[in-house]
Amino acid sequence: MPSPASSRNEPRWTRRKEARPEEITAAALHLFVERGFANTRLEDVATLAGVSKGTVYLYFANKEELFKAVVREVLVARLAQFRGQLEHYQGSTMDLVRQMMRTWWEHVGSTPISGIPKLIISEARNFPEIARFYIDEVIRPGQETLAALIERGIARGEFRQVDPQLTVHLLTAPMLQICLWRNSLEPFSQHKLDPPALLEAHLDLLERGLAAPKD
Amino acid sequence: MPSPASSRNEPRWTRRKEARPEEITAAALHLFVERGFANTRLEDVATLAGVSKGTVYLYFANKEELFKAVVREVLVARLAQFRGQLEHYQGSTMDLVRQMMRTWWEHVGSTPISGIPKLIISEARNFPEIARFYIDEVIRPGQETLAALIERGIARGEFRQVDPQLTVHLLTAPMLQICLWRNSLEPFSQHKLDPPALLEAHLDLLERGLAAPKD
Amino acid sequence: MPSPASSRNEPRWTRRKEARPEEITAAALHLFVERGFANTRLEDVATLAGVSKGTVYLYFANKEELFKAVVREVLVARLAQFRGQLEHYQGSTMDLVRQMMRTWWEHVGSTPISGIPKLIISEARNFPEIARFYIDEVIRPGQETLAALIERGIARGEFRQVDPQLTVHLLTAPMLQICLWRNSLEPFSQHKLDPPALLEAHLDLLERGLAAPKD
Amino acid sequence: MPSPASSRNEPRWTRRKEARPEEITAAALHLFVERGFANTRLEDVATLAGVSKGTVYLYFANKEELFKAVVREVLVARLAQFRGQLEHYQGSTMDLVRQMMRTWWEHVGSTPISGIPKLIISEARNFPEIARFYIDEVIRPGQETLAALIERGIARGEFRQVDPQLTVHLLTAPMLQICLWRNSLEPFSQHKLDPPALLEAHLDLLERGLAAPKD
DNA sequence: AATGAATGAGTATTCATTCAT
DNA sequence: CATGAATGAATACTCATTCAT
Numbered sequence: 001m002p003s004p005a006s007s008r009n010e011p012r013w014t015r016r017k018e019a020r021p022e023e024i025t026a027a028a029l030h031l032f033v034e035r036g037f038a039n040t041r042l043e044d045v046a047t048l049a050g051v052s053k054g055t056v057y058l059y060f061a062n063k064e065e066l067f068k069a070v071v072r073e074v075l076v077a078r079l080a081q082f083r084g085q086l087e088h089y090q091g092s093t094m095d096l097v098r099q100m101m102r103t104w105w106e107h108v109g110s111t112p113i114s115g116i117p118k119l120i121i122s123e124a125r126n127f128p129e130i131a132r133f134y135i136d137e138v139i140r141p142g143q144e145t146l147a148a149l150i151e152r153g154i155a156r157g158e159f160r161q162v163d164p165q166l167t168v169h170l171l172t173a174p175m176l177q178i179c180l181w182r183n184s185l186e187p188f189s190q191h192k193l194d195p196p197a198l199l200e201a202h203l204d205l206l207e208r209g210l211a212a213p214k215d
Numbered sequence: 216m217p218s219p220a221s222s223r224n225e226p227r228w229t230r231r232k233e234a235r236p237e238e239i240t241a242a243a244l245h246l247f248v249e250r251g252f253a254n255t256r257l258e259d260v261a262t263l264a265g266v267s268k269g270t271v272y273l274y275f276a277n278k279e280e281l282f283k284a285v286v287r288e289v290l291v292a293r294l295a296q297f298r299g300q301l302e303h304y305q306g307s308t309m310d311l312v313r314q315m316m317r318t319w320w321e322h323v324g325s326t327p328i329s330g331i332p333k334l335i336i337s338e339a340r341n342f343p344e345i346a347r348f349y350i351d352e353v354i355r356p357g358q359e360t361l362a363a364l365i366e367r368g369i370a371r372g373e374f375r376q377v378d379p380q381l382t383v384h385l386l387t388a389p390m391l392q393i394c395l396w397r398n399s400l401e402p403f404s405q406h407k408l409d410p411p412a413l414l415e416a417h418l419d420l421l422e423r424g425l426a427a428p429k430d
Numbered sequence: 431m432p433s434p435a436s437s438r439n440e441p442r443w444t445r446r447k448e449a450r451p452e453e454i455t456a457a458a459l460h461l462f463v464e465r466g467f468a469n470t471r472l473e474d475v476a477t478l479a480g481v482s483k484g485t486v487y488l489y490f491a492n493k494e495e496l497f498k499a500v501v502r503e504v505l506v507a508r509l510a511q512f513r514g515q516l517e518h519y520q521g522s523t524m525d526l527v528r529q530m531m532r533t534w535w536e537h538v539g540s541t542p543i544s545g546i547p548k549l550i551i552s553e554a555r556n557f558p559e560i561a562r563f564y565i566d567e568v569i570r571p572g573q574e575t576l577a578a579l580i581e582r583g584i585a586r587g588e589f590r591q592v593d594p595q596l597t598v599h600l601l602t603a604p605m606l607q608i609c610l611w612r613n614s615l616e617p618f619s620q621h622k623l624d625p626p627a628l629l630e631a632h633l634d635l636l637e638r639g640l641a642a643p644k645d
Numbered sequence: 646m647p648s649p650a651s652s653r654n655e656p657r658w659t660r661r662k663e664a665r666p667e668e669i670t671a672a673a674l675h676l677f678v679e680r681g682f683a684n685t686r687l688e689d690v691a692t693l694a695g696v697s698k699g700t701v702y703l704y705f706a707n708k709e710e711l712f713k714a715v716v717r718e719v720l721v722a723r724l725a726q727f728r729g730q731l732e733h734y735q736g737s738t739m740d741l742v743r744q745m746m747r748t749w750w751e752h753v754g755s756t757p758i759s760g761i762p763k764l765i766i767s768e769a770r771n772f773p774e775i776a777r778f779y780i781d782e783v784i785r786p787g788q789e790t791l792a793a794l795i796e797r798g799i800a801r802g803e804f805r806q807v808d809p810q811l812t813v814h815l816l817t818a819p820m821l822q823i824c825l826w827r828n829s830l831e832p833f834s835q836h837k838l839d840p841p842a843l844l845e846a847h848l849d850l851l852e853r854g855l856a857a858p859k860d
Numbered sequence: 861a862a863t864g865a866a867t868g869a870g871t872a873t874t875c876a877t878t879c880a881t
Numbered sequence: 882c883a884t885g886a887a888t889g890a891a892t893a894c895t896c897a898t899t900c901a902t
Contacts, residue, residue, distance in 0.1 A: 020865090034340050038253030041892065052867045057894070122337035124399040125249055131403040139400070166416040169408070173388035180391070184339040185354070188346040193384070201381040209424030257876060267884045269878085278876065450886090464770050468683030472872065482888050484874085493872070552767035554829040555679055561833040569830070596846040599838070603818035606825070614769040615784070618776040623814070631811040639854030665861095687897065697863045699899085708897065 021059045024049045025070045026112075033115030033183050037067055037123050064127070071120070071130055074113055075138060093153035094207055097171070100149075101199050104175060109195055114179040121180075143168050150210075159210040167210070174202045236274045239264045240285045241327070248330030248398050252282055252338050279342070286335065286345055289328055290353060308368035309422050312386070315364075316414050319390060324410055329394040336395075358383045365425075374425040382425070389417045451489045454479045455500045456542075463545030463613050467497055467553050494557070501550070501560055504543055505568060523583035524637055527601070530579075531629050534605060539625055544609040551610075573598050580640075589640040597640070604632045666704045669694045670715045671757070678760030678828050682712055682768050709772070716765065716775055719758055720783060738798035739852055742816070745794075746844050749820060754840055759824040766825075788813045795855075804855040812855070819847045 027048035031040040042063055046053045060066040089096050108114055124131035146168045153159035178195045186193065242263035246255040257278055261268045275281040323329055339346040361383045368374035393410045401408065457478035461470040472493055476483045490496040519526050538544055554561035576598045583589035608625045616623065672693035676685040687708055691698045705711040753759055769776040791813045798804035823840045831838065 036251065036253065036337060036341065038251060039341055042894085043892080053893090054867055054895085055865080058865070063893070118336060121333060121395050121399045122251060124403065126251065126254055128403060131400055135400060135404050139404075140406070143406075162419075163412075163416060166409075166413050167420075169392060169413055170389055170417055170420055173392040174385055176392055176395070177384060177388040180336050180395075184336045185346055185350060188339065188343055189350050189354075191355070191358075194381075197378075198381050198384055201378060202385055204377075205382075205385055205420065205424035207424075208426070209420035209422075211423070256874090268876090269884050270882085272877070273882070466681065466683065466767060466771065468681065469771055471870090483872090484888055485886080487873070488886070548766060551763060551825050551829045552681060554833065556681065556684055558833060561830055565830060565834050569834075570836070573836075592849075593842075593846060596839075596843050597850075599822060599843055600819055600847055600850055603822040604815055606822055607814060607818040610766050610821070610825075614766045615776055615780060618769065618773055619780050619784075621785070621788075624811075627808075628811050628814055631808060632815055634807075635812075635815055635850065635854035637854075638856070639850035639852075641853070686895090698897090699863050700861080702898070703861070 020049075020051065020055070021069070022073075024051065024056055024059060024066070025073050028066055028070045029074060029112055029115060029119075032067065032070060032119055033112070037063075037119070037126070042066070067123070067127065068130055068133075071116060071134070074116060075134070078107060078113055079137065093149060093156060093158045094203075094210075096149060096152075097206065098203050100146075101175070101203060105195060105199060109175060109178055109182075115183045117176060117179045118183045142172075146171055153210065157212055160212045162210060171206065174198060235264075235266065235270070236284075237288075239266065239271055239274060239281070240288050243281055243285045244289060244327055244330060244334075247282065247285060247334050248327070252278075252334070252341070257281075282338070282342065283345055283348075286331060287348065289331060290349070293322060293328060294352065294356075308364060308371060308373045309418075309425075311364060311367075312421065313418050315361075316390070316418060320411060320414060324390065324393055324397075330398045332391055332394045333398045357387070361386055368425065369427075372427055375427045377425060386421065389413060450479075450481065450485070451499070452503070454481065454486055454489060454496070455503050458496055458500045459504060459542055459545060459549075462497065462500060462549055463542070467493075467549070467556070472496070497553070497557065498560055498563075501546060501564070504546060505564070508537060508543060509567065523579060523586060523588045524633075524640075526579060526582075527636065528633050530576075531605070531633060535626060535629060539605060539608055539612075545613045547606060547609045548613045572602070576601055583640065587642055590642045592640060601636065604628060665694075665696065665700070666714075667718075669696065669701055669704060669711070670718050673711055673715045674719060674757055674760060674764075677712065677715060677764050678757070682708075682764070682771070687711075712768070712772065713775055713778075716761060717778065719761060720779070723752060723758060724782065724786075738794060738801060738803045739848075739855075741794060741797075742851065743848050745791075746820070746848060750840060750844060754820060754823055754827075760828045762821055762824045763828045787817070791816055798855065802857055805857045807855060816851065819843060 024045065028040070028045045031045055031048060034040075042056055043053045045066070046056050049056075056066065060069055089099070120130065120134050124134075143165075147164040150159060150162065150164040150167050150171075154161060154164070178193065178198065181193050182195070239260065243255070243260045246260055246263060249255075257271055258268050260281070261271050264271075271281065275284055335345065335349050339349075358380075362379040365374060365377065365379040365382050365386075369376060369379070393408065393413065396408050397410070454475065458470070458475045461475055461478060464470075472486055473483045475496070476486050479486075486496065490499055519529070550560065550564050554564075573595075577594040580589060580592065580594040580597050580601075584591060584594070608623065608628065611623050612625070669690065673685070673690045676690055676693060679685075687701055688698050690711070691701050694701075701711065705714055765775065765779050769779075788810075792809040795804060795807065795809040795812050795816075799806060799809070823838065823843065826838050827840070
């Protein structure tokens with residue numbers, strides 16, 4: 001759990017006002033993931049961000065807008081960053097999958113962003129706009145990219161003739177599971193998940209499971 | 216979406232009083248999954264169950280207890296039913312996995328119980344007791360059962376030398392994904408998931424991905 | 431200032447629930463007139479009505495609706511009662527005016543309803559709906575009735591040829607002044623207004639001022 | 646509706662600093678009359694006055710003081726101006742009344758000052774100090790002046806033997822009605838009041854209604 | 861003098877919970 | 882057993898006020 005962004009003794013005007021919104025959304029992401037949207041009091045978000053209740057309303061019209069801003073900011077910011085990573089790749093498709101999954105772990109799975117899926121899943125019904133945004137901006141593009149990857153593998157004779165759509169789900173399911181485990185049940189479990197190991201095991205399974213027949 | 220358990224015009228005596236708690240938990244499961252715990256008003260649960268607000272308190276001490284009851288009742292009821300299915304099995308391990316997954320779809324994945332994981336994931340932090348209960352009663356036993364299954368496969372030379380713990384996660388991840396998709400984002404997506412097909416593709420991948428080397 | 435409608439020791443269920451809305455609107459009228467809409471806390475309305483904060487929301491969706499209900503109830507209830515009084519009158523027009531004004535004092539001017547004009551005038555801009563309602567249901571009908579009265583007087587040769595529209599304003603102005611004085615400045619003034627005497631002086635002035643030339 | 650006192654593009658030094666308080670009270674008068682005291686945000690006053698929120702506090706200790714300043718400044722400024730008009734008058738009393746009323750329309754009724762009565766009436770209970778100030782500085786002196794006028798008319802045999810106190814109310818009521826109509830309900834009504842015509846009709850009524858018997 | 865970012869007291873509103881019937 | 886009117890704690894949100902610049 002992060003500590004308040006600034007001590008009370010620090011003069012408030014030394015803080016860069018441009019940084020405020022980010023500090024607030026970071027605090028909000030943390031608390032929304034931890035307690036859920038409805039159970040997060042804006043005052044707690046403010047305290048965690050090191051500001052007062054009123055300041056949150058200086059930057060976000062209301063709690064819902066803060067929620068949307070959290071999701072948008074975190075996702076949009078990282079989405080671009082994530083996309084470029086897979087372009088212009090030359091090697092084997094399996095290597096590409098492997099690299100994709102490691103990049104994901106580095107930039108998403110191991111960061112606070114991994115809390116977003118839990119948030120979306122929990123609040124989708126109450127935030128249809130967010131749900132559609134997430135489907136349109138994250139899930140569908142991601143699935144298309146991965147489906148293209150599978151197709152590339154099939155076309156190059158590396159993978160057997162699988163259904164690309166379905167295979168995409170099989171590709172991503174363990175990553176989702178990692179996100180959710182880390183952000184909800186893990187604190188109550190003795191069993192500590194080792195995500196990198198799981199991803200390697202997953203890659204292993206995929207490599208063998210997707211391999212085209214030898215002859 | 217279930218309709219109220221009884222019409223107001225229906226004579227009262229046709230309602231079996233013993234059925235009340237189940238009608239209430241069923242309504243509660245539906246609404247908790249749809250709106251989340253905090254956003255579900257007890258009055259709506261009552262209305263959906265066809266009883267008055269006060270009646271809910273006749274059977275459940277408070278909202279939290281209702282929540283726990285929903286989870287416990289739904290799970291405990293089905294867990295026993297689910298367990299026996301895998302014992303005393305003679306055939307190949309892969310057939311066992313195949314049967315397990317189909318049974319799951321029939322008794323869990325395609326039923327309202329599939330909403331439970333979303334509920335647990337969303338509310339775990341606010342209901343440590345439920346989180347631990349779910350881990351102890353569902354996740355750990357399930358994982359142990361499945362790990363034993365993997366080990367059986369390895370011991371019988373059917374599977375290659377995989378890490379049973381990790382493989383269990385790979386086994387279950389697509390099932391979790393199905394549950395969550397169906398109960399949160401699906402209503403907002405054009406893309407309709409075909410869970411049985413996905414499970415078959417998953418079994419296919421597992422069969423090849425776990426197969427012991429030919430020689 | 432009225433005291434709370436019921437003592438805390440009185441069992442709450444002895445109160446007739448049908449009376450609640452009226453008790454609440456009565457309390458609200460009193461406080462809205464005294465403090466203005468914005469300065470009246472719903473909790474104070476509740477206390478004065480002898481109920482709790484939540485109960486107000488049982489009967490009125492929100493503060494604005496309570497405001498509208500106060501105005502509508504008080505006005506609509508008395509409007510019908512007031513109308514019949516002037517129909518089927520046979521005598522001289524001036525007698526009719528005289529009777530009208532005395533009826534008004536008895537049923538409006540001397541009662542809490544006299545607070546309504548202050549309320550409307552103060553909040554018209556913030557409640558356009560109320561403003562229009564008041565104009566349509568009170569002011570215009572009232573003006574039309576009175577204009578017809580003036581015209582009757584002119585037609586019967588009792589009044590000189592005045593402009594009926596303008597004269598209506600002259601007829602009503604002192605009544606408005608009474609309402610406003612009683613409900614805003616009077617408490618701070620040494621000068622105690624004697625409304626009946628003022629109305630008589632007004633009638634006197636009207637009688638002479640409107641009289642048709644002798645020949 | 647006044648536009649901001651200065652455009653943002655206008656060079657700052659063209660603004661006379663000494664004019665600030667007046668610009669602010671003018672903006673405040675406008676908004677207080679339009680929305681009421683509680684519903685007027687100081688930020689809007691500042692914006693309308695073309696200054697920043699903080700600047701308002703440079704000149705007025707708080708919102709209440711601003712309110713009092715608005716009332717005092719507007720009234721005090723005009724009261725002196727208004728008083729001299731009636732002194733040293735030689736003609737008939739009715740002419741004096743006539744002149745007084747026309748002067749009033751010119752300097753008060755047709756100007757933003759006409760919004761003051763609505764303000765006072767609406768906020769008297771919340772601003773006893775203002776209420777007393779208004780009674781002491783406006784109402785009582787005004788009433789005394791007018792009562793003296795009536796008495797002059799009676800003494801000179803122009804008016805019949807009326808009660809001067811009561812007659813003052815009859816004299817002023819239409820003016821109050823004009824102020825209130827213009828500043829609260831008029832925007833919502835089809836009926837456009839013609840104040841000068843109303844005042845003339847009023848004067849007409851008064852002339853005949855107050856006239857001493859011919860013999 | 862002027863600014864506007866920041867604060868936090870004050871209120872409307874919701875809804876879990878109670879309890880007399 | 883069942884009801885639903887009543888309660889009041891909890892929280893989102895507003896806006897007067899402050900103060901470092």
